[in-house]
Amino acid sequence: ITCSVESKTVVIGLAADSGCGKSTFMRRLTSVFGGAAEPPKGGNPDSNTLISDMTTVICLDDYHSLDRTGRKEKGVTALDPRANNFDLMYEQVKALKEGIAVDKPIYNHVTGLLDPPELIKPPKxxxxxxxxxxxxxxxxxxxxxxxxxxxxxEVKFAWKIQRDMAERGHSLESIKASIETRKPDFDTYIDPQKQYADAVIEVLPTQLIPDDNEGKVLRVRLIMKEGVKFFSPVYLFDEGSTISWIPCGRKLTCSYPGIKFIYGPDTYFDNEVSVLEMDGQFDRLDELVYVESHLSNLSTKFYGEVTQQMLKHADFPGSSNGTGLFQTIIGLKIRDLYEQITSSQAAVSLEATKA
Ligand code: ADP
Ligand code: G6P
Structure with a gap:
């Protein structure tokens, strides 16, 4: 009998509108697994894939069935299911999960065309x-x-302006227009997916500044589904209780408007959830360990790991607020989930060899 402990690929889905921080989140996630992700070596320079030792990140735009011209002709946006090939997406994700390599198409964001496919091997x-x-x-x-x-x-608009004006040279009018044209399809096809998510990171304007319209200070909510296999929600002070905490004082420097955490149970689309909320921003990231020490179930490997990760990527967008903090925490939870899944698979194969 040969005893091979083949572990299956663990598959994670990350949904969001474009320009909403997916790539930043991916950089935080791959960093938790040690090592930055790179585009495939020697391949198409316009590939959307990112590969590291442990992770492969594929961009679902690659499953566009209509290219930019095709979408224009048919009058459909990229958000419309008719512009996407879900059969192929399903077949290829299934194959990868079963350990089979696939030839995945490439949607070229520069040309708006579908390029020849690239080989994707099953990652961990x-x-x-x-x-x-x-x-x-x-x-x-x-x-x-x-x-x-x-x-x-409100926040999406502010971020899009930052990126599309500064980095892509679009005008304010064209950004406004593109958000407006996308909105109906976004509401119909993208937004409803949040009901299926195991974790939702909600980004809202602050409530600490009355009538704030600058959009710089953010209120961020981490909504965590209860009862998900291999995932136990993070909590503040005491699991299941309802807590409001202002950590500013002797141990945490806060300038105006300060920081406020709220934690407690809630329901979200008929699901039982735990919600951790942070409004405001950190002045000094090295003091974050004070907040970290009051959070439980973080799935860290050592004391202060969240703070260490945040300090390591202090230059990423969102590092001083709840977006960076919660993305880092979800990264740690995914590492934990991966380790639990692989060790349970190992236990199953061990059982199988005994039988
Ligand atoms: P996506 O991959 O979803 O298109 P990115 O991660 O590239 O999004 O982010 C797009 C832009 O949005 C960034 O250039 C940045 O300006 C802004 N952004 C993303 N995340 C944050 C954040 N947490 N806080 C502030 N701005 C952000
Ligand atoms: C979304 C999609 C992209 C698409 C973009 C603009 O962001 O994720 O794949 O390129 O919309 O679509 P357009 O049809 O204007 O090229």
Whole structure:
């Protein structure tokens, strides 16, 4: 008898509108697994894939069935299911999960065309990120964990302006127009996926500044589903209780408008959830360990690991607020989930060899 402990690929879904921080989140996640993710070596320079030792991140735009011209002609947006090939997405994610390599198409964001496919080998952890990871029930069924980044309209607008004006040279009018044209399809096809997510990161304007319209200070809520296999929600002070905490004082420097945490049980689309909320921003990241020491179930490997990760990527967007903090925490929870899944698979194969 040969005893091979083949572990299956763990599949993670990350859904969000474009320009909502998916790539930043992916950089935080791959860093938790040690090592930065790179585009495939020697391949198409416009590939959307990122590969590291442990993780492969594929962008679901690669499953566009209509290219930019095709979408224009048919009058459909990239968010419309008719512009996407869910059959192929399902077949390929399923194959990768079963350990079979696939030739995945490439959607070229520069030309707006579909390029020749690239070979994707089954990784330890496959992340599928994009507009529709939880749209098709067959694909949803393959996910071991799913995350939805829920950015409120006000905040989305501010971020899009930052990126599309500064980095892509678009005008304010064209950004406004593109958000407006996308909105109906976003509401119909993208937003409803959040009901299926195991974790939702909601990003809202602050409530600490009355009538704030600058959109710099954020209120961020981490909504964690109860009863998900291999995932136990993080909590503040005492699991299941309701707590409001202002950590500013002797141990944490806070300038105006300060920081406020709220934690407690809630319901979300008829699901029981735990919600951890942070409003405001940190002045000094090295003091974050004070907050970290009051959070439990973080799935860290040593005291202060959350703070260490945050300090390591202090230059990433969102590092001073709840977006960076909660993305880092979800990264640690995914590492924990991966370790639990692989050790349970190892236990099953051991049982099988005994029988
Ligand atoms: P996506 O991969 O979803 O298109 P990115 O991670 O590239 O999104 O982020 C797009 C832009 O949004 C960034 O350039 C940045 O300006 C802004 N952004 C993303 N995440 C944050 C954040 N947590 N806080 C502030 N701005 C952010
Ligand atoms: C979304 C999709 C992209 C698409 C973009 C613009 O962001 O994720 O794949 O390129 O919309 O779509 P357009 O049809 O204007 O090229």
């Amino acid at each position: 952890i496959l992340v599928i990120e994009g507009l529709h990871p939880m749209y098709d029930p067959r694909v949803r069924e393959l996910l071991d964990f799913s995350i939805y980044l829920d950015i409120s309209n």
